Amino acid sequence: MIVTPEILAVRSARWANTNLCWGLVPTMGFLHEGHLSLVRRAQAENDRVGVSIFVNPTQFAPNEDLDSYPRSLDRDLELLGSEGVDLVFTPVPSTMYPEDFQTSVAVEQLSLPLEGASRPTHFQGVATVVAKLFNIFQPNRAYFGQKDAQQAVVIRQMATDLNFQLEVVICPIVREADGLAMSSRNVNLKPEQRQAATVLFRALRAAADRFDQGERSGDRLREFMRRTVGAEPLARLDYASVADPLSLVELDLIGDQALLSLAVFFDTVRLIDNMIVEVPITAGSKTRSRPQRGD
Numbered sequence: 048m049i050v051t052p053e054i055l056a057v058r059s060a061r062w063a064n065t066n067l068c069w070g071l072v073p074t075m076g077f078l079h080e081g082h083l084s085l086v087r088r089a090q091a092e093n094d095r096v097g098v099s100i101f102v103n104p105t106q107f108a109p110n111e112d113l114d115s116y117p118r119s120l121d122r123d124l125e126l127l128g129s130e131g132v133d134l135v136f137t138p139v140p141s142t143m144y145p146e147d148f149q150t151s152v153a154v155e156q157l158s159l160p161l162e163g164a165s166r167p168t169h170f171q172g173v174a175t176v177v178a179k180l181f182n183i184f185q186p187n188r189a190y191f192g193q194k195d196a197q198q199a200v201v202i203r204q205m206a207t208d209l210n211f212q213l214e215v216v217i218c219p220i221v222r223e224a225d226g227l228a229m230s231s232r233n234v235n236l237k238p239e240q241r242q243a244a245t246v247l248f249r250a251l252r253a254a255a256d257r258f259d260q261g262e263r264s265g266d267r268l269r270e271f272m273r274r275t276v277g278a279e280p281l282a283r284l285d286y287a288s289v290a291d292p293l294s295l296v297e298l299d300l301i302g303d304q305a306l307l308s309l310a311v312f313f314d315t316v317r318l319i320d321n322m323i324v325e326v327p328i329t330a331g332s333k334t335r336s337r338p339q340r341g342d
């Protein structure tokens with residue numbers, strides 16, 4: 048496994064054999080099974096796999112958790128080594144953002160709601176660093192998690208708009224046994240907060256059950272999730288959303304599909320989670336090509 052903080056070393060490894068297909072998995076490290084599921088999917092679909100580990104400062108606002116974001120490079124490298132990853136890129140911030148850096152990528156509409164409303168500079172940071180990683184690695188495919196549902200649609204849009212010649216692959220959410228979506232930030236929860244944090248999954252699951260029983264009102268499902276989170280004393284709701292999975296526009300009435308999503312604070316730790324609900328495809332109806340639940 049090649050481990051390097053240098054862009055040139057990534058390029059020479061990537062182009063050593065031009066016939067090989069490369070998959071890229073961008074991460075911020077402190078790896079867990081969610082990240083590793085992306086790595087395994089990338090390995091199944093490509094000849095070689097590269098992983099980047101970079102806690103990207105430009106996607107954190109000054110009041111956010113850049114300093115307390117968990118890091119453990121040695122453990123991450125051990126995990127990636129045992130997964131058989133080919134190349135790990137571990138740049139320092141000055142490599143990605145030299146002093147005279149002045150370009151950024153903004154995916155305008157899709158960056159505004161949900162996470163973007165709470166974190167107005169976040170997706171510009173994400174889109175910019177991902178565009179740089181795409182240019183550095185020039186992968187055939189790049190792997191992202193549905194855990195960050197809005198990030199997935201923002202990156203897809205960026206890849207299309209900027210004509211990146213690669214496939215963006217979105218992988219299902221990996222959860223703990225009690226339903227909590229795996230996240231590097233979970234380690235910052237105190238034990239009682241960790242228990243309370245299952246409220247995200249519980250609220251999404253219960254709202255999805257209501258949808259399955261025929262509820263189609265966006266307002267009622269939003270209100271239901273708000274009340275479920277409100278009943279958990281250690282949780283403070285940031286937002287509860289029922290939106291179109293592709294445009295991210297809030298829905299009054301759900302048609303085929305909706306993206307249910309939540310952001311919840313436990314003191315200073317902010318967690319997000321989501322679930323796609325959909326009307327079952329009945330015999331004779333057309334096949335849908337939109338995202339499926341769990342994707």
Ligand code: AMP
Nearest residue numbers: 074075076081191192194195220221229
């Ligand atoms: P991060 O290190 O948090 O930036 O995540 C790197 C990639 O892993 C992103 O594409 C995330 O969406 C994805 N990811 C994080 N957590 C999970 C999870 N629990 N299940 C699936 N993918 C995940």
